[in-house]
Amino acid sequence: MNNKQNQWPWRVMGEKVIGATHSRSGNPCQDAILWKVLPEQRGIVLAVADGHGSSSSPYSDEGAALAVQVAVALLEKLTQESGDNLSLLKQMAEAQLPRMMVRGWAEEVLARHREKRIKDPDAESLPLLPGFSVVPAPEVAADFPEELTDAEQGRILLKYGSTLLAVLATARFFILFQLGDGDILVVESDGSVSRPLTRRTGLAANETLSLCTKSSWKDVQFLFQPLHGEEPPLLLVATDGYSNSFASEEGFFRVGSDYLALLKRDGPDEVALKLKEWLAETSESGSGDDIALGMVFRGDGCSATGLGGGD
Amino acid sequence: MDTSLRRPGGELASRPLHFIWITDCSGSMIANGKIQALNDAIRESVPLMRNVAQDNPNAQVLIRVLKFSTGAHWHIDEPVPIEQFEWTDLAAAGLTDLGKALSLVAEQMMVSAMHQRALPPVLVLVSDGQPTDNYLNGLQELMDLPWGKKAVRIGIAIGTDANETVLEKFIGNPEIPVLRANNPDVLTRYIKWASTVVLKSASSPGSRAQVGMINGGNVEIPMLPTVPTTALDVW
Numbered sequence: 084m085n086n087k088q089n090q091w092p093w094r095v096m097g098e099k100v101i102g103a104t105h106s107r108s109g110n111p112c113q114d115a116i117l118w119k120v121l122p123e124q125r126g127i128v129l130a131v132a133d134g135h136g137s138s139s140s141p142y143s144d145e146g147a148a149l150a151v152q153v154a155v156a157l158l159e160k161l162t163q164e165s166g167d168n169l170s171l172l173k174q175m176a177e178a179q180l181p182r183m184m185v186r187g188w189a190e191e192v193l194a195r196h197r198e199k200r201i202k203d204p205d206a207e208s209l210p211l212l213p214g215f216s217v218v219p220a221p222e223v224a225a226d227f228p229e230e231l232t233d234a235e236q237g238r239i240l241l242k243y244g245s246t247l248l249a250v251l252a253t254a255r256f257f258i259l260f261q262l263g264d265g266d267i268l269v270v271e272s273d274g275s276v277s278r279p280l281t282r283r284t285g286l287a288a289n290e291t292l293s294l295c296t297k298s299s300w301k302d303v304q305f306l307f308q309p310l311h312g313e314e315p316p317l318l319l320v321a322t323d324g325y326s327n328s329f330a331s332e333e334g335f336f337r338v339g340s341d342y343l344a345l346l347k348r349d350g351p352d353e354v355a356l357k358l359k360e361w362l363a364e365t366s367e368s369g370s371g372d373d374i375a376l377g378m379v380f381r382g383d384g385c386s387a388t389g390l391g392g393g394d
Numbered sequence: 395m396d397t398s399l400r401r402p403g404g405e406l407a408s409r410p411l412h413f414i415w416i417t418d419c420s421g422s423m424i425a426n427g428k429i430q431a432l433n434d435a436i437r438e439s440v441p442l443m444r445n446v447a448q449d450n451p452n453a454q455v456l457i458r459v460l461k462f463s464t465g466a467h468w469h470i471d472e473p474v475p476i477e478q479f480e481w482t483d484l485a486a487a488g489l490t491d492l493g494k495a496l497s498l499v500a501e502q503m504m505v506s507a508m509h510q511r512a513l514p515p516v517l518v519l520v521s522d523g524q525p526t527d528n529y530l531n532g533l534q535e536l537m538d539l540p541w542g543k544k545a546v547r548i549g550i551a552i553g554t555d556a557n558e559t560v561l562e563k564f565i566g567n568p569e570i571p572v573l574r575a576n577n578p579d580v581l582t583r584y585i586k587w588a589s590t591v592v593l594k595s596a597s598s599p600g601s602r603a604q605v606g607m608i609n610g611g612n613v614e615i616p617m618l619p620t621v622p623t624t625a626l627d628v629w
Contacts (some may be wrong), residue, residue: 103451104598138614283509290544327409327511334404341402349399361401368406370511371452371598 092314093127093252095120096351097377098358102324104371110136112142114322114375115245117151126161126253130154131375133265133322135244135293142199146192146243150294153187154249154260162253169256170289173307176258181303184247184260191241193236237297246297248320252379257318262299264291266326268339270317276339280304291323316381317343325362325376328369346380350352398548409453411513411597412473413443413445413589414502416495419461420551423486426628428522428552430483435585437481442590446597447476453597454515458502462489462495492525492560494531503541515545516596518588519564522552522629529560537566545614546596548588550575553629570615576627587619592621 101112115135120127132150134143161176231239246263259267261280269277281304283292292302319339329335345354362374423429423583435474447455456473460466461484469484499517501507513538549561551574561572573588575581596613 104450108598109448179534290540328406330405330407334406338403341400345399345402357399358484363402364401365406366452368408369452370409371450 091383092254093379094351094377094382095127095129095377096130096355096358097131097375098355098360098362099131099373099375100362100366102371102373103367105365105373111144112373113147114324114373115144115147115151116375116377117155119155119159121159121162124254125159126251127379128155128158128249128251129320129377129379130158130247130249131265131280131320131322131377132248133246133263133291133324133373133375135291139241140244140295142196143242143245144186145195146245146294149191149195149243150245150247151186151249151377153191154247156184157187158244158249158251158258158260161258162249169309172256173309176307177305180258180260181262181300181305184249184262184303185294185300188245188247189236189240192240193231194241194363196239197340233297239296242293244293246291246322246324250318250377250379252318252321254310256269256307256309257314257379259304259308259318261304262302263293265325266319266321266323266335268319268321268336269315270319270339270343271315274340274343276336278336279306279308314381318379319376320379321376322372322374324366324370324372324374327372328365328374342378343380346378351380351382400549403555408452409511409513410473410509411455411593412502412508412515413455413457413593414499414515414517415460416458416499416517417459417469417487418490418492418523418527419463419484419486420490420523421463421487421530422490422523423552425552426534427578428629430484431519431581432552432585433481433483434578435582437590438582439586439589440476440479440481442586443476443479443593444591446594450594450597455593455597459484460495460498462491465491466495466498468498489526490521490523491518491527492519492521493527493529493532496529496536496564500539500542501533502547503536503539504609505539505541508541511540511575514596515541516536516588516592517545518548518549518550518592519561520550520552520585521561522556524555524557525560530563533563546592546615548592549573550581550584552581554627571618573618576629578628580621583619583621591616591619 095114095118097118101115102197113136115132120131130151132147134147136143154259246265248265248267249260251258261267267280269279326335366374455476457476457479458473461467461469547565549565549572551558551561551572558572573584576585595616
């Protein structure tokens with residue numbers, strides 16, 4: 084490992100805004116974002132998620148929040164367990180990470196749902212437990228079955244349905260992970276922008292792949308990219324409310340080169356100050372949808388320092 | 395020199411929402427003033443559609459009109475923003491070539507014709523009779539396309555001669571009934587409902603997981619309009 088690889092190149096920032104349409108209708112923001120700067124310069128983890136928001140997914144805001152928590156925890160764990168062998172790490176990540184993410188989210192959702200049924204006295208507002216034809220009394224509600232059939236689990240998971248996009252950036256590699264709509268953009272030093280994980284075809288009209296569908300781990304798009312001293316200066320991760328706000332794909336891709344230029348010229352602190360306002364303006368004049376945007380960027384080309392993690 | 399930080403990215407735009415009237419202009423629509431009642435009902439609904447669009451600036455409502463009789467033709471072929479849309483009366487004569495109409499709609503639901511960021515389109519089929527061509531071929535072409543399958547499809551039957559089974563197949567969702575209008579007042583109510591309440595719902599849908607999406611997909615079909623029980627049936 085050379086000195087370049089030992090240097091700590093990455094920083095992170097992010098923001099989310101409630102969509103203009105959601106504001107008008109009184110609905111909550113169903114996007115989530117979470118990041119963590121890992122200790123001992125092991126890397127930066129960033130995740131965004133977009134709860135479905137349709138009536139069949141009434142707790143999708145919670146599903147999105149759980150999704151980013153699971154993603155950050157699992158990607159951090161990956162850095163703890165990884166050795167120096169990048170090939171082995173790549174194989175392990177490709178083989179296991181999609182299943183682990185989906186399973187981890189499902190376990191968290193089922194635990195949350197169980198907790199909700201036990202604690203919330205307003206049982207009528209909650210979906211019925213499998214096998215009950217009427218709203219159960221609280222003491223019955225507490226008797227949440229330990230063993231659920233696939234169909235029962237599926238019904239519960241759908242209520243929390245969400246997408247998930249995540250990035251792990253270390254000094255030696257980065258990982259891109261995507262399940263469902265949204266965008267991960269890679270911005271090169273010359274300002275060129277690409278979307279390495281291509282969009283799935285055959286989806287239309289707000290239809291998305293989701294954590295909540297059966298065997299959804301098979302739908303995960305994944306990239307493990309070793310770094311050889313030519314790491315891109317900026318990775319952007321956004322829910323689809325962002326790209327849907329632009330009149331053209333070119334207009335959306337321009338956010339990549341624009342953010343890179345702004346980070347270099349004005350520094351991350353200035354960009355962070357304006358980020359919420361920009362996203363709100365984008366939703367207001369664009370899709371009207373919630374937007375969550377996270378950026379992992381190289382610090383050495385920027386004019387300010389000191390950003391940390393948060394949610 | 396302007397040193398303020400400009401919003402990153404290119405031009406912003408609301409999301410297109412295609413609304414297509416698919417209208418039966420066969421000869422039987424002349425009887426008892428059906429075609430004129432349809433013209434009047436849609437004309438009356440236009441200002442209401444503008445109001446709905448105004449309430450949701452994040453959707454750009456685009457209108458087209460397709461007519462079918464002997465063959466099928468676009469009455470208004472280019473999508474017209476609702477703010478500029480003016481209704482032009484339809485005339486009736488000829489057969490009921492619904493299959494050809496659905497084929498024409500299918501052409502416009504192809505991925506190459508739809509913007510990826512478009513909202514679920516709304517297709518409203520109004521008919522008073524039996525198809526005179528093989529409508530199942532046209533319907534299959536439509537339903538083979540992701541945008542056709544996920545479109546919000548509403549069927550309005552005019553009079554007792556309208557074939558409800560055909561409209562049910564077009565709708566493709568047992569939870570959405572065929573709306574039967576047996577007089578001009580009820581027709582007007584259904585047309586207004588489709589062009590306002592359904593439009594509003596389609597303009598701000600949530601997302602939905604891929605599995606099991608049918609008519610309208612993620613669009614909640616609102617409660618149907620109430621119709622007066624005392625109105626006389628004239629069709």
